[in-house]
Amino acid sequence: MSLRYAVLAALVHGEATGYELAKRFDAGVANFWHARPQQIYAELTRLHESELVRATEVPQRNRPTKRVFALTDAGVAELVAFAAAPKQPTALRDELMVAVQAADVVDPDVLVEALDRQAERARRKLAHFRDVERSILSGRTEEEFVRTTRHLGPYLTCRAGIRLETETAQWCAWAIELLRARQGRDQAPKANCPTA
Secondary structure (H helix, E strand, C coil): CCHHHHHHHHCCCCCEEHHHHHHHHHHCHHHCCCCCHHHHHHHHHHHHHCCCEEEEEEEECCEEEEEEEEECHHHHHHHHHHHHCCCCCCCCCCHHHHHHHCCCCCCHHHHHHHHHHHHHHHHHHHHHHHHHHHHHHCCCCHHHHHHHCCCCHHHHHHHHHHHHHHHHHHHHHHHHHHHHHHHCCCCCCCCCCCCC
């Protein structure tokens, strides 16, 4: 998939400047498609040239004129066609998993340290997703939100992120427990893999 569709999807919920779109990416789209602000600006230029987005110049008092981007009908059609096309399964390329696969010859302390770092990253991302979820729901229950929202997509992807990071943190804790038990530092593991 190219960045083009991620940018188009980020514009589904209304017009935005390049800066606002980069912030939208940070808050939502980056959960599943990472892009640097420079990449987003460059893609907006290409989308504008392809007439998939329109750019409106908005004068500002005592500030430079800003460009606000919005989907065109052609942009919506492009996004609809993308969504309807078959999707490739996610290709997982994870260096930590390669190291874990080699657990029989790698120092367990090195793996435990790497797994601890991964679990901490997962907890930080989970906290971020929870903040995003609270913002999206704005005090509503999920049922109220689903019944009244016009923007379900960001909530669905946020919940996917919550599940992924929860499972990652749980798996890391479980793997650390097994590695330590194997070293004889702790007693036998108390629980099965949480994702099994």
